[in-house]
Amino acid sequence: MFRHTQQTQYNCAPDQPDALYAMKLQELIGGAYGEMTVALQYLFQGWNTRIPGKYKDLIMDTATEELGHVEMISIMIARLLEGAPAEQTSAAAAANPALAAVLGGQNPQHAIVAGGGAVLADSAGYPWNGKYIVASGNLMADFMANAGAEAQGRLQTARLYNMTDDKGVRDMLRFNLARDTCHQQQWLAAIEMLKADGLETLPVPSAFGTDTEYTEHSNEIWGLSDGTAGPGALSKTSVDGTLEFEYLLDPQPLGPIPDVPAADPLLYATVDGGSRSVAGGTAPASGSGGLLEKAKEALTGAEPGTHTKAGGKNES
Amino acid sequence: MFRHTQQTQYNCAPDQPDALYAMKLQELIGGAYGEMTVALQYLFQGWNTRIPGKYKDLIMDTATEELGHVEMISIMIARLLEGAPAEQTSAAAAANPALAAVLGGQNPQHAIVAGGGAVLADSAGYPWNGKYIVASGNLMADFMANAGAEAQGRLQTARLYNMTDDKGVRDMLRFNLARDTCHQQQWLAAIEMLKADGLETLPVPSAFGTDTEYTEHSNEIWGLSDGTAGPGALSKTSVDGTLEFEYLLDPQPLGPIPDVPAADPLLYATVDGGSRSVAGGTAPASGSGGLLEKAKEALTGAEPGTHTKAGGKNES
Amino acid sequence: MFRHTQQTQYNCAPDQPDALYAMKLQELIGGAYGEMTVALQYLFQGWNTRIPGKYKDLIMDTATEELGHVEMISIMIARLLEGAPAEQTSAAAAANPALAAVLGGQNPQHAIVAGGGAVLADSAGYPWNGKYIVASGNLMADFMANAGAEAQGRLQTARLYNMTDDKGVRDMLRFNLARDTCHQQQWLAAIEMLKADGLETLPVPSAFGTDTEYTEHSNEIWGLSDGTAGPGALSKTSVDGTLEFEYLLDPQPLGPIPDVPAADPLLYATVDGGSRSVAGGTAPASGSGGLLEKAKEALTGAEPGTHTKAGGKNES
Amino acid sequence: MFRHTQQTQYNCAPDQPDALYAMKLQELIGGAYGEMTVALQYLFQGWNTRIPGKYKDLIMDTATEELGHVEMISIMIARLLEGAPAEQTSAAAAANPALAAVLGGQNPQHAIVAGGGAVLADSAGYPWNGKYIVASGNLMADFMANAGAEAQGRLQTARLYNMTDDKGVRDMLRFNLARDTCHQQQWLAAIEMLKADGLETLPVPSAFGTDTEYTEHSNEIWGLSDGTAGPGALSKTSVDGTLEFEYLLDPQPLGPIPDVPAADPLLYATVDGGSRSVAGGTAPASGSGGLLEKAKEALTGAEPGTHTKAGGKNES
């Protein structure tokens, strides 16, 4: 359960309104790496965590803080929108390039839809959506995603910092940048903690192991673009010392030229020798060696077929 | 420029059709962490790279390979769909639970839209979209995203591996798992290479530095959820040794209770003392201390205002 | 079945072209509360109505009218786009702030994609989509949504009215505003009609009743934000007189601290004591107390389990 | 700023796992009228409110509570997914219709993507997005939307209640139904409070008034569908007594047959008399009566044009 205090975590007051900057700042609310993404990503990770205690606590602490960041930036945007032109202004714009820029560049939905408040969208007006978050149940995979998200977030905040010289806006962003630094470091530390606690190691998921995969292909850099770097482009050895990278200079495909089986005639896909005429009115009798039989056999596993596959070998 | 060989990089032939599994395997084509995501993410990163040579080569090599993975899985799905029921089947289903599962669970668009082929969507039928990729221009931030994406990708592939016992499908997935392992390790190695080459370090973006941010907040874990972990939940020191984490057990907000300025009356937002009556027909005269003036002043920076902000201090 | 007359319901001719305003007016075609939303929302409600006669007639009358509003605004936009710059114009813009605003602000797809016509998107260029409409089968719930949609629609139209002084545009909007007023009132009247006819009352759905829900929680305002309003913030009694509101000043959670059961090892979620090593190649034998058994039991309802729940009580 | 307690607001523990029901329950997390919608809708309304005190408090109280509902349902779903089949199961399904239903119907992303946890999507697997929320700055318009959302929410919860007989699930839903009842009533009461406080009345936005609109069309029901209801379908008078409805039995269009002006030749739209040949290489000289001039004139308002419009009259 959540509680809310009307005080914000930090200041969020601009010195002056700036409708153009309000539009840009939306990236930190509704962008793929904005505050809404990290807030909800961490919440779903926390709710999906099987380990009570320090990992879950760290996730829920950070998630709850990020909700407060969405709040700070939303209020900042409402304040930046004070006095944004809501009336007919073309005559005024004709005499004022700076106003023209605002008229051209502001997010029209700030006025028309939100009445001077923030929207849940990014700087291009595209709405935030639930596909931006990841909560896989595997903490290592998710902490890697988290560290990456905080890096993108701090990068975007740094760019936005340079796009204004409003002291009030910069005051808030200096706080946010510090928090991004902390969270970036924190998730990297949490990754090491997972290793130290024996809960996960590389490659993720470590419980699957590498026995099953074709390890002879686990270290190959396939040189499929004709850059000249070749061997030596990377360190010889992976960070954890488990792999020796190998650079394939002229890799050849291991699979055959595939064909795709003729589709069900009732789907009217084009096939060799002309499309078989199967008018809609006459469905093939089921039960007589037709498609249903085939599906049934496949599902019951009755006949494994004659295909034989060998690990790492070509199809034929 | 690209070239294509009709041979696939590796085998992609199932032993038997399985329409239900085809639906699940779509996650590896059109999911947020499927092959299309990594293929296009790496392509846009490569095209946006300012450094010719080893980094660009590594990115373009891997991008080009991933296009071939989309191909393998698309062909695999078309083959898995062979014989999927395309006719009226309720009578047959009534006698066959396994067929009932297929009828209920298969992606109907495999038949209706794609005529027995793959679609560019995930296992829930949601189409792939361009917001899944990131190419920020900052290689460290992007390589962190890449390593994270490969971890999620290998995790999903491992889960899908267990959902079938078809030897042909597993043959392909064993190859894919090995490639995911390689790429996961490769991007982690590339991160170290960036550091060794002096191109980037933590926190990203390192060229912004930490001088500007409020460093007194860069190491604080705000304990905003009431878990009991507290201090010691993380290592004391960040992985790179630059921060000593501090756990705030009862953090207090640093900002004041915010208010939002009264909006432009022409936006008809509700304000104290009743909404001012501003009929549509009578727009306020521009130029007489109205909103336009305010916006104009803000943009020309004429009056910096009287607000003073101090780093880390409350607004008022 | 529909019929169309080439005459529009009302005038839709601007006095002059205005590409910037055309972009803004898109909100009334493709926005979440634009004419397309109400047109299709009412159509689907009408087609899903179980009551022939006055309710269905009212819905279908209004739906059909709204289609004509989409038409009026689409034609208005095509006319506003007359003469929008389609050639290279940076030199001209350098001497003309008003033109600069147009160049910066117009929707580029009006020219590139639609060749000077309207698009099916909102003022931020985001396409209209089918999730904007609701047709639940319950007329009270839907009429409440309709009244709300007409209120948002009239609000947006009023805002847009102030953003132009083109007499032709305002002529059309004056008509549209009147229709929004009518429809806002009409759905509120229809809600009262449903009550008077004994078809539905509050809370929706009234046929479910309130016997089943925990009525001891039906009147509580949980004070989870620290504003000072407290008791008296609302009237004591609900509009229909069925509830006495109670304001909880310091509400405590009623649930316990939850844990989440350890996931299937084949999903490789992180669990306490280290992730159990479950290589992909060796699936757990089904039938021996494994997951399948569990699912099967759950579905057949064989074992109701030992959990006991009491309404309104804590879990444990 | 927010705080979180690990206790949930109410119980959220099922008696038994049920993967099919978990899929359906997603509607209450990520559906257009699910808990995420109301939580974020109320938060953005609160942050955009210009009136400190009771209205803002009520909004923020309710918003904060709804975040806790997302939490309860997310944890419920993770628990319902315990033991969902993660391995190859077609042989087992062949013998078990109930298992077949689960295999066919469960959301595959619950296993593949979320590792046994909830996703931020609805019951059809479509992700939640920011267009579901509305925060217009006008409290009456927004409270109408809120009451409507709570009505749809209670309706969907009631339907979901009937789709299970798990006592633990029903225990949670009984609590949620009560909260939906409370919030439905609360927003209706708040609408009356706005009227009583003189802040807003009908039609929204009341500050715009009805003087400007063509009031002769504010009371007409246009009979554009051939249902037989006609006059008397509605009460004669609007709920607030300001309008006498009039039913037009055979309404005629008020506008003329519109034409659309010939587009810029550089857009290659098809026009009468053959498309004018305007090769790409030779752009029309700007400055010579071309399009730029036209746009410039339009923007500077130099020539108001000769069109005259009269309210409620035809164009020509």
Add this chain to the structure above:
Amino acid sequence: MFRHTQQTQYNCAPDQPDALYAMKLQELIGGAYGEMTVALQYLFQGWNTRIPGKYKDLIMDTATEELGHVEMISIMIARLLEGAPAEQTSAAAAANPALAAVLGGQNPQHAIVAGGGAVLADSAGYPWNGKYIVASGNLMADFMANAGAEAQGRLQTARLYNMTDDKGVRDMLRFNLARDTCHQQQWLAAIEMLKADGLETLPVPSAFGTDTEYTEHSNEIWGLSDGTAGPGALSKTSVDGTLEFEYLLDPQPLGPIPDVPAADPLLYATVDGGSRSVAGGTAPASGSGGLLEKAKEALTGAEPGTHTKAGGKNES
């Protein structure tokens, strides 16, 4: 303006309910090539047409008819959903494979969201959206799109026809198939009419001509995949006789190896020689040869640069 008659254009009554088929039939309402797409595509084409008379009439006639098809299919779906299970059913499913298929496969939103009616989504539950339609202003380009859309539509309808043997459903589809045939033929005839009327010819847009493009590349089939077809794969001559196709067996790239200019240091993209340290606090002085100057020069066209380009030649 539109009018509606409550009679449907044709019958839309199934013999029996079938919730699974209702889910599939959604493709014809909300799919990319469903009736909503063609209805709205034609409407926007009609409203954007510059030629009054036969072309506009044909478009508006067909658009209006397609609205009636959305109606027929929506009502058909509501009827197919009669009796779909809305209560707890796992025990019943355990004994009934056909019911299990329904439980697994039906669109859960048909019950939970729409209360037994159609939704505006496709057979995978993905909502219809405005990007499905095209109305470019160029009638030839649009009629080609229309003919293609009708072909996909008839193909999908034919597939759906085979998936049921309900006589009532088939009765409606037989009518729809006939209309798809008519419209497919009609748009192809309209393309010929455009040519005969001298309004447009190939390649679209013909008013642009082919003088400007590099005609030496207008007839080349670049053999970039290693299939063996080579010359002769196509007819030698284009359908309109204006091109002689040429098959390039081993085409070489015409462009150089590109590099991308070093980005603005304030964007913190990774560049050679280490990322330049540009802390946020110290923005480069504008006006001193910085980026602003560069942009200004570029826009005013002051310095055309020293790059020379020759048609069909390499960059350097």
Add this chain to the structure above:
Amino acid sequence: MFRHTQQTQYNCAPDQPDALYAMKLQELIGGAYGEMTVALQYLFQGWNTRIPGKYKDLIMDTATEELGHVEMISIMIARLLEGAPAEQTSAAAAANPALAAVLGGQNPQHAIVAGGGAVLADSAGYPWNGKYIVASGNLMADFMANAGAEAQGRLQTARLYNMTDDKGVRDMLRFNLARDTCHQQQWLAAIEMLKADGLETLPVPSAFGTDTEYTEHSNEIWGLSDGTAGPGALSKTSVDGTLEFEYLLDPQPLGPIPDVPAADPLLYATVDGGSRSVAGGTAPASGSGGLLEKAKEALTGAEPGTHTKAGGKNES
């Protein structure tokens, strides 16, 4: 499998940066008819093709080329973005209308998200998505879609050509226009080839035939809009000579006034005579003539019902 050469297919270097044009050019990367659409559309068509040889080769050749077009335009955009303002610029804009246009009009995500590179979105900032492509398995239907897509693509490229006078940009577009011409002609030639090879003819899908559909409705133009064109609007005969079009001047609906059956009481849809009270707690006993029985009967086809349908006749 794919290979990549770092040389681009053709030049892609602008003479000068132009951030505004970069925003517009995004339409050719991420628009519905941009290069990404045709690249992936052709790839999925190729992978789904059942006919090895010339058709598949032609598709894969073209698909592979289009990938190289995405590359060219992405690099062009990165170069056009060189020097786009990344710092605070309102003072400068106040003195410079051209700069004001850039500030207002540029895509803010080019700087904030992509660090000076292209994004996978269109000119309005909307991301590319997988619903833009079609690969139906039926080659005629798909080649019609392809020819239409190339026509829209060439139209948009021609429009964009006129929006710049940068020689380097125009150099690239002249090449692209030629390729669009070639592909437009090529798909039309391939359609004729399919006919000549006897694989498909009109109407698509020809294997379904026209026997089943109600051919008496296959030639009717329903005059549902009141345009005056009437008979003679089209040629009398279809292009392939199989149909004689007939224009219905005053077509009457063939279907009855439909009603929709009363929904399941547990869905709480509004029905005549008041909504039946069905509290959540008391589910109707299954097995006693309830809904389950009905669904079961429907699925087993036990009772065909008494409805009789006649082709082309009214329902009743």
